Amino acid sequence: MxxxxxxxxxxxxxxxxxxxxxxxxxxxxxxxxxxxxxxxxxxxxxxxxxxxxxxxxxxxxxxxxxxxxxxxxxxxxxxxxxxxxxxxxxxxxxxxxxxxxxxxxxxxxxxxxxxxxxxxxxxxxxxxxxxxxxxxxxxxxxxxxxxxxxxxxxxxxxxxxCGIMAGFGAAVNTGNVGRGDTVAVLGCGGVGDAAIAASALAGARTVIAVDLDDRKLEWARRFGATHTVNAGAGDVVEAIRDLTDGFGADVVIEAVGRPETYRQAFFARDHAGTLVQVGVPTPELTIELPLIELFGRGGALKSSWYGDCLPSRDFPALIDLYLSGRLxxxxxxxxxxxxxxxxxxxxxxxxxxxxxxxxxx
Missing domain, CATH: 3.90.180.10 (Medium-chain alcohol dehydrogenases, catalytic domain)
Known part of the structure; x- marks a missing residue:
C-alpha cells in the first residue's frame, strides 16, 4: 500500500x-x-x-x-x-x-x-x-x-x-593518480577534499590544495594536502609550478566548475599532464582556449562523471577504507x-x- x-x-x-x-x-x-x-x-x-x-x-x-x-x-x-x-x-x-x-x-x-x-x-x-x-x-x-x-x-x-565518490573517483579512476605523482586540486569543498584524500591514499608525493577560503585550506590539510595555495593571494598557476619544481602538476583536478578555474587547471599541468574536471558547471558557462596550447601541451583533458565509478565495486571499498581508519x-x-x-x-x-x-x- x-x-x-x-x-x-x-x-x-x-x-x-x-x-x-x-x-x-x-x-x-x-x-x-x-x-x-x-x-x-x-x-x-x-x-x-x-x-x-x-x-x-x-x-x-x-x-x-x-x-x-x-x-x-x-x-x-x-x-x-x-x-x-x-x-x-x-x-x-x-x-x-x-x-x-x-x-x-x-x-x-x-x-x-x-x-x-x-x-x-x-x-x-x-x-x-x-x-x-x-x-x-x-x-x-x-x-x-x-x-x-x-x-x-x-x-x-x-x-x-555522490560527493565523496565523485572526488575520490576523479583522482583514482579518472586521473589515475599513482605513487610519486604531483597533484593539484582546485576547489576544496567536499568533492575537492575527497580528491585530496584519494590522492594521498594513492601515494602522491605532493598534493596541493587551492581555494579562496583559508578555512577550507585548513580542512584540506586534514585530508592529506601537503601544500595550500590561497587563490586570492597571487597567480595560481605560478604557485603550483613553484611547488612542483617549476613543471606543473602531473594531475590537476578542477572541482569548482567555473571557466576561470578550468583555465588555471589547464595551464597548471606539466607537459603531457592530465586535467580532470569534476566540478559541475551551469549550462550558460563557456570556455575558450588557444588551439595551439591544446595541441602543444599534450596530455589529457577529462571530464569525470560520478568519479567514473562502478558503485557495486567502489562503494563497499570506500566503506572498508572508512572502517579501517584510512578514509x-x-x-x-x-x-x-x-x-x-x-x-x-x-x-x-x-x-x-x-x-x-x-x-x-
Whole structure:
C-alpha cells in the first residue's frame, strides 16, 4: 500500500524549499522502497532548486543517502528487506553499448524507478538524480541500492553516494593518480577534499590544495594536502609550478566548475599532464582556449562523471577504507540537521561554512 511521508520539495525555480507530504508507491518490478536514515546536502541539490539542471519542477531533492531497504518488488533477487544500503545515482543496465564494451561506469541507460513519487494531490515529482532522499522513505530502482557494511554510520556512509565518490573517483579512476605523482586540486569543498584524500591514499608525493577560503585550506590539510595555495593571494598557476619544481602538476583536478578555474587547471599541468574536471558547471558557462596550447601541451583533458565509478565495486571499498581508519568520512560531516533545516543549510554551503550538512531522519 502506498505510504505518505514527509519530504523536502522545490516547487519553483529559486524559491525556498518546503516540507511537503508526498506519496511513495509500493515497489513495482525491479524497484525498492528504502527508509532513509541520513542524506547529505550536496551542491547539486541547490543546482536543482536554482533551475541549473532542468525545469522539471517540482523536484524531490536529496540524493546522497544511506538507509535500510523496507520492501522490494517482483523480480528483485539480490536485495531484501533489512539490507543496509547506500543509494547510487548510476545503476548500470548491463545492456547498453557502454556496458557491453565492459565500461559500465559510462552506462547510457542507468536504471531509475519506473513509478513516480507524487505530492499528496497527485502531482508527479522529479526525484533529484533519480533518488529523492530528503524524505523519510524513497522509491528507487533496486540496482541503485548498494549493500555496504552496516557498521558504517549512515551520516558518513551516505556521503559516498555522490560527493565523496565523485572526488575520490576523479583522482583514482579518472586521473589515475599513482605513487610519486604531483597533484593539484582546485576547489576544496567536499568533492575537492575527497580528491585530496584519494590522492594521498594513492601515494602522491605532493598534493596541493587551492581555494579562496583559508578555512577550507585548513580542512584540506586534514585530508592529506601537503601544500595550500590561497587563490586570492597571487597567480595560481605560478604557485603550483613553484611547488612542483617549476613543471606543473602531473594531475590537476578542477572541482569548482567555473571557466576561470578550468583555465588555471589547464595551464597548471606539466607537459603531457592530465586535467580532470569534476566540478559541475551551469549550462550558460563557456570556455575558450588557444588551439595551439591544446595541441602543444599534450596530455589529457577529462571530464569525470560520478568519479567514473562502478558503485557495486567502489562503494563497499570506500566503506572498508572508512572502517579501517584510512578514509576520514566523519571529517566531512560538519553538522547534522532535520528535514526542516535544508534551506538554511543551502545558505551555509554557499557561504563556505560547511563541508557537508547531513539530514538525519
Amino acid at each position: 502506498a505510504q505518505q511521508v514527509r519530504a523536502v520539495v522545490a516547487k519553483a525555480v529559486k524559491e525556498p524549499v518546503a516540507i511537503e507530504t508526498i506519496v511513495v508507491p509500493d515497489p513495482g518490478p525491479g524497484e525498492a522502497v528504502v527508509a532513509v536514515q541520513a542524506c547529505g546536502v550536496c551542491h547539486t541539490d541547490l543546482h536543482y532548486r536554482e533551475g541549473g539542471i532542468n525545469d522539471d519542477f517540482p523536484f524531490l531533492l536529496g540524493h546522497e543517502a544511506a538507509g535500510v531497504v523496507e520492501a522490494v518488488g517482483d523480480g528483485v533477487t539480490d536485495l531484501a528487506a533489512g539490507d543496509y544500503v547506500v543509494l547510487a545515482w548510476r545503476a548500470p543496465c548491463g545492456q547498453c553499448r557502454s556496458c557491453r564494451r565492459g565500461r559500465p561506469w559510462y552506462c547510457f541507460d542507468s536504471a531509475n524507478a519506473a513509478q513516480p513519487m507524487t505530492l499528496a494531490d497527485g502531482t508527479p515529482l522529479s526525484a533529484a538524480l533519480g533518488i529523492g532522499a530528503f524524505a523519510e522513505k524513497t522509491l528507487v530502482a533496486a540496482g541503485q541500492c548498494v549493500k555496504v557494511d552496516p557498521r558504517a554510520r549512515p551520516e558518513a556512509a551516505g556521503l559516498i553516494g 576520514d568520512l566523519d571529517g566531512f560531516v560538519s553538522e547534522t540537521i532535520g528535514l526542516d533545516g535544508v534551506e538554511e543549510a543551502f545558505g551555509r554551503m554557499q557561504r563556505g561554512e560547511v563541508l557537508r550538512s547531513v539530514v538525519v531522519l
